[in-house]
Amino acid sequence: MSLRTVRGGLLALLLPMTACVSGPDYHLPASAVAASPRAARALVSGQEASFSHDAPPDRWWQLYGDPQLDAYVREALAANTDLRAADANLRRASATVLEYRARGAVQAEVDASGTLTHAGGYTQASAPQSYALGLHLSYALDLAGGIRRGIEAANANAEAVAAARDQVRVVVAAAVTRAYLQVCTSNHTLTATRQVLAIQHATLEATRRLAAGGRGTDFDVSRAGAAVNRSAAGIPHLLAERQAALFELATLMGRLPADYPREAEACPQPPELEQALPVGDGWQLLQRRPDIRAAERSLAAATAMIGAETAGLYPQITLGASSGVAGTPARLLSAGGFGASIGPVLSWHWPNRRVAKARIAAASANADTTLASFDGVVLQALRQTETALSACTQELERERSLAQARGDAARAAGQAQQLYRFGRIDFLDVLSAQAALADAESALATSRAQRIDRQMDLFLSLGGGWTASSPAEGVAR
Structure with missing residues (x-):
């Protein structure tokens, strides 16, 4: 039997084994919280009339019907520094996928050497010289599928990074909307405060006139002045809040704080939702939230790594071929200087099974940890959404x-004021009524700001704001 026949038979025996892949194939565990039908039910706190069961749109901020807000979010999604970093992380994860794929390709190695004979410590002019140049090719058979499991894990990790990038988009869109609405709320509160202040100023002037005419006292003037100053003291705080929101808006949009959007200062009042707030159900929430998708992809990567470590139980076999030239300069390019080894050259590395089993156990434990984290993310997502729905409902009321x-x-x-002019009540009753109005305006403004915050919390919990696309957009395939 010839050597060629032996090699051909060995290849025929080994090549079918490359279809085997070690370790478990990934699927969502039946024990996972996300696999439970109860997790996909309608949200308990989403039954109020102010909510609808429609799924929220990707660009949920457009529900406010404010073109200026839409423009700010677009700019932030294009220039925000956190998003730029997230995009860079995704490119790095994509490069890791390419690296793992390259491990399954043919590897090439070139070597060269030269020899010059010395005699008696001195180089002889006629001393023989020889050179060698070789090319070696190798290909790992990956019989146990370790390389393929590594590629699978790298792909899943890249998909998790893509989901993390989407989560940053969610946070940025919500932060821009929150900052813009804070500016508008501050302006609306400023207007209401100044209206109350104008009434109190008018009362103060009337009180001074009455005191000058003998129908009032200096005590009445002092109390009226105190009410004016108390209301005026709230204006600097509102201006500071508005300016802080403008600076935050600029930073989120990738601008210097000094370059904040001046047109936003003129927003008279926060825009309102043009329809009932769409919240969807539990199943849609599990599909939409990027942090849930990232945790699920991390679980897939951890499962694939069990297979990658399991492959260490089996021998690693590499096919190779080499060719080259060697000899003196005169013979280097002649037929006699050429040599080659063409055909399957087997390189067999026997594993340390105790080490391999320890790594398999560690990978399995890591997968269990990742599953627990995945379940925790799902439970937290459902809790956050239910809490945000309840808080939003109560703040609306x-x-x-x-x-x-x-x-x-x-x-x-x-x-x-009318009763006081006709002498039906004393001045203290007027001041008490105006103080009650100022307190009511302040409480309403605070509640309006909190309601907007609750809406932003809810939109964050719902997980909208990233463009629906391939889960591993940017990953080389």
Whole structure:
């Protein structure tokens, strides 16, 4: 039997083994919280009339119908520094995928050498010289599928990084919307505060006139002045809050704080949602939240690494071929200086099974840890969403009640002024009514700001704001 026949038979025996892949194939564990039908049910706190069961759109901020807000979010998603870093992380993960794939390709190695004979410590002019140049090719058969499992793990890790990038988009979009609405809320509160202040100024001037005419006292003037100063003291705080929100908006958009959008300063009041807030259900939430997708992809990568370590139980076999030239300069390019080894050259590395088994156990434990983390992310996502829904509902109710209280306080303040002019009540009642109006305006403004914060918390919990695309966008395939 010839050597060629032996090599051909060996190849015929080994090549079918390359279809084997060690370790478990990934699938979502039946014990995972995300696999439970109960996790996919309608959200318990999403049954109020202010919510709808429609899935929120990717660009949820457009529900406010404000073109200026839409422009700010677009700019932030293009220039935000956190997003730039997330994009760079994704490119690095993609390069890691390419690295793992390259391990399964043919490897090439070139070597060269030269020899000059010396005699008696001196180089002889006629001393023989010889040179060698060789090319060696090798290909790992990957019989146990360790390389393929490594590629699978790298792909899953890259998909997890892509999901993390999407999560940054969610956070940036919510932060821009929150900052812009804070500017508008501050302006609206400033307007209301200045209106109350104008009423108190008018009362102060009337009180001074009455005191000058003998119908009032200096005590009344002092109390009216104190009310004016108390309301005026709230304006600098509102201006500082508005300016801080403008600076934050600029930073989120990748601008210097001094380059904050000046047009946002003129926003008179926060835009309102043009429809019932769409929240979807539990199943849609699990599909949409990027942090859940990232945790699931990390679990897939950890599962693939069990296979990569399991491959260490089996011998690693490499096919190789080599060729080259060697000899003196005269013979280097002649037929006699050429040599080659063509055909399967087997390189067999026998594993240390105790080390391999220890690594398999560690990989399995890591997969269990990752599954627990995945379950924790799902539970936290559901908790956050239910909590945000409940808080948003209660703040809406609170704002409605405070709006009615503010209306009542405004009517009472107007009635008190009229009654005071006709001598039906004393001045203390007028000041009390105006103080109640100022307090009602402040409480309503605070509730409105908190309601906007609750809406942002809810949109964050719902996980919208990233463009639906391939889960591993940017990963080389």
